[in-house]
Amino acid sequence: MKRILLLITATSISVALNAQNQLVIPSVLNGPNYNLTLQEGTNEFYPGITTNTMGANGDLLGPTLMMTKGDNISITVDNQLMEPTTIHWHGMHVAPQNDGGPHSVIAAGTTWNPQFEVMDKAGMNWYHPHLHMMTDMHVSKGIAGLIIVRDTEEAGLNLPLTYGVDEFPIILQTKGFDANGQIEVHTEMDTSVLVNGTPHTFTDLPAQVVRLRVLNGASQRAFELGFSDNRTFSLIGTDGGLLTAPVSLTRYRMAPGQRADILVDLSTSQGQAFQLMNFGSELPNAIYGALQPGMGPGATIPNYTSNPLNGSDFAFLDINVVAPTPSPITTIPASLATFTIIPEASANITRTLTFTSAGAMGNLVGPFLINGAEFDMATINYTVPLNNTEIWTLTNQTPIAHPFHIHDVQFFILDINGVPPPPALSGYNDVVLVPAGMGEVRFIAKFENFANDTIPYMYHCHMLTHEDMGMMGQFIVSDPFSGLEEQSASSFQLYPNPTNGELFIATMAGETNFETYEIFDYQGKQMQAGELSGSTTKLSFEASNGMYWIKLANKEKKVALKRFTIK
Numbered sequence: 301m302k303r304i305l306l307l308i309t310a311t312s313i314s315v316a317l318n319a320q321n322q323l324v325i326p327s328v329l330n331g332p333n334y335n336l337t338l339q340e341g342t343n344e345f346y347p348g349i350t351t352n353t354m355g356a357n358g359d360l361l362g363p364t365l366m367m368t369k370g371d372n373i374s375i376t377v378d379n380q381l382m383e384p385t386t387i388h389w390h391g392m393h394v395a396p397q398n399d400g401g402p403h404s405v406i407a408a409g410t411t412w413n414p415q416f417e418v419m420d421k422a423g424m425n426w427y428h429p430h431l432h433m434m435t436d437m438h439v440s441k442g443i444a445g446l447i448i449v450r451d452t453e454e455a456g457l458n459l460p461l462t463y464g465v466d467e468f469p470i471i472l473q474t475k476g477f478d479a480n481g482q483i484e485v486h487t488e489m490d491t492s493v494l495v496n497g498t499p500h501t502f503t504d505l506p507a508q509v510v511r512l513r514v515l516n517g518a519s520q521r522a523f524e525l526g527f528s529d530n531r532t533f534s535l536i537g538t539d540g541g542l543l544t545a546p547v548s549l550t551r552y553r554m555a556p557g558q559r560a561d562i563l564v565d566l567s568t569s570q571g572q573a574f575q576l577m578n579f580g581s582e583l584p585n586a587i588y589g590a591l592q593p594g595m596g597p598g599a600t601i602p603n604y605t606s607n608p609l610n611g612s613d614f615a616f617l618d619i620n621v622v623a624p625t626p627s628p629i630t631t632i633p634a635s636l637a638t639f640t641i642i643p644e645a646s647a648n649i650t651r652t653l654t655f656t657s658a659g660a661m662g663n664l665v666g667p668f669l670i671n672g673a674e675f676d677m678a679t680i681n682y683t684v685p686l687n688n689t690e691i692w693t694l695t696n697q698t699p700i701a702h703p704f705h706i707h708d709v710q711f712f713i714l715d716i717n718g719v720p721p722p723p724a725l726s727g728y729n730d731v732v733l734v735p736a737g738m739g740e741v742r743f744i745a746k747f748e749n750f751a752n753d754t755i756p757y758m759y760h761c762h763m764l765t766h767e768d769m770g771m772m773g774q775f776i777v778s779d780p781f782s783g784l785e786e787q788s789a790s791s792f793q794l795y796p797n798p799t800n801g802e803l804f805i806a807t808m809a810g811e812t813n814f815e816t817y818e819i820f821d822y823q824g825k826q827m828q829a830g831e832l833s834g835s836t837t838k839l840s841f842e843a844s845n846g847m848y849w850i851k852l853a854n855k856e857k858k859v860a861l862k863r864f865t866i867k
């Protein structure tokens with residue numbers, strides 16, 4: 301098939317705009333009951349070429365699910381594909397059985413009906429299939445959609461909130477097509493640039509503050525987002541919600557899976573035409589999308605250099621600025637959300653995840669390993685105690701950057717190669733690009749609310765080729781004492797906490813009359829046990845730094861539980 305590529309160089313940026321296709325705005329589904337039917341279909345990405353596709357409630361992509369924090373919702377996913385799949389709510393804090401990971405298979409011809417409370421802050425998440433080894437197939441064929449969550453904090457900020465009028469969903473993808481015009485999977489020849497499923501798109505935007513809700517939904521490619529005239533924009537939110545204040549930028553790097561919430565002030569731009577661009581020439585090497593995807597001698601991906609998008613600047617969307625809407629938003633708020641970054645000192649444990657190549661050093665194709673292993677459906681890689689606050693250190697010993705994603709939580713980045721994150725990366729994230737060649741990222745997260753001893757959550761590289769080939773692991777969040785801790789708050793005193801090993805237990809005579817104690821490590825293994833002596837018992841407990849539980853019991857087997865930390 302003929303490939304029409306609009307390549308724009310820095311010197312020819314004012315070329316006439318020549319996109320032919322109007323930007324498609326995905327339709328909206330409102331709650332509390334959502335119905336998604338996964339189906340096979342066809343689409344003419346290019347005139348006269350019929351391409352086989354997959355979509356939700358249509359031939360390609362899916363509707364935008366509008367949700368409000370606090371809503372109790374029900375989603376019925378009807379799998380009318382000829383094959384099994386799953387649907388994952390990327391970015392949402394839901395119980396493992398509702399998360400739609402590779403263990404929650406929806407067989408062909410069956411339905412899946414997760415029901416949950418929306419606990420997320422205002423932000424943009426997305427849904428996509430997650431069947432092991434088939435994720436790229438199902439996403440590239442077309443199944444993906446947006447989830448926009450609103451909350452009262454956002455409602456009080458005078459932000460553009462009218463979908464399709466001053467707030468625009470922008471799903472950025474690249475795809476590869478074979479000689480018959482069919483979608484290629486696990487390809488390095490992703491030469492077609494699509495916005496909301498359409499190549500060569502244009503749109504009118506009103507001359508006021510407009511909000512772009514951008515998703516990098518590409519299978520592998522990172523983008524260096526900006527505008528053709530280098531105008532500034534305000535980044536107001538990242539993966540998991542709004543930042544504390546807008547960050548003024550001319551470029552924003554987006555790895556696969558990441559979202560950006562962007563305000564552009566077009567108040568004085570009526571009549572102007574410009575483009576939303578990828579400045580691929582500015583991507584540093586060792587990122588998929590740059591001129592060189594890897595670092596070091598011999599670092600190559602087959603066919604990579606023949607893909608004209610690599611290291612190139614190209615347009616996503618031609619924009620014409622037209623008259624403003626009635627009562628437009630014309631200002632950008634000075635401050636946004638209120639939240640506290642989890643302090644590093646509150647972490648109970650640090651876990652280290654090391655990325656390596658299974659092939660020779662210099663291998664950019666993979667498979668890539670995490671801690672020396674490929675993903676195994678039957679292996680739980682980590683057990684995280686419920687309510688644990690953890691630091692994860694990601695070390696990348698491969699020559700290519702990997703966008704690391706974790707389910708269940710939004711995290712705060714502590715540092716990237718030892719440097720604290722810039723303001724744009726200081727909010728809630730669920731994907732982080734880990735630099736190549738001994739690059740290191742540390743993040744902190746708290747694993748709250750949901751525990752399940754059998755169904756795990758995933759963490760993985762969001763380059764879908766890497767994920768499918770096994771650059772993934774899984775963890776369960778475990779609550780060995782299911783809920784006891786909350787009831788025990790005032791039943792006894794434990795101090796000092798944190799401790800260096802000396803602990804005092806103070807009990808009150810009367811109702812409880814605790815007589816024995818047991819200490820457990822974070823996996824529920826008993827470390828020490830004994831009898832209490834009177835109302836104050838002094839214990840010495842020798843163990844390595846970390847989090848432990850202490851459990852008291854009386855003759856009637858009534859128990860109380862607290863956690864403490866050794867530092």
Ligand code: C2O
Binds near residue numbers: 388557705760762
């Ligand atoms: Cu967007 Cu585990 O996925």
Ligand code: CU
Binds near residue numbers: 389390391705707
């Ligand atoms: Cu996810």
Ligand code: CU
Binds near residue numbers: 761766
């Ligand atoms: Cu990767």
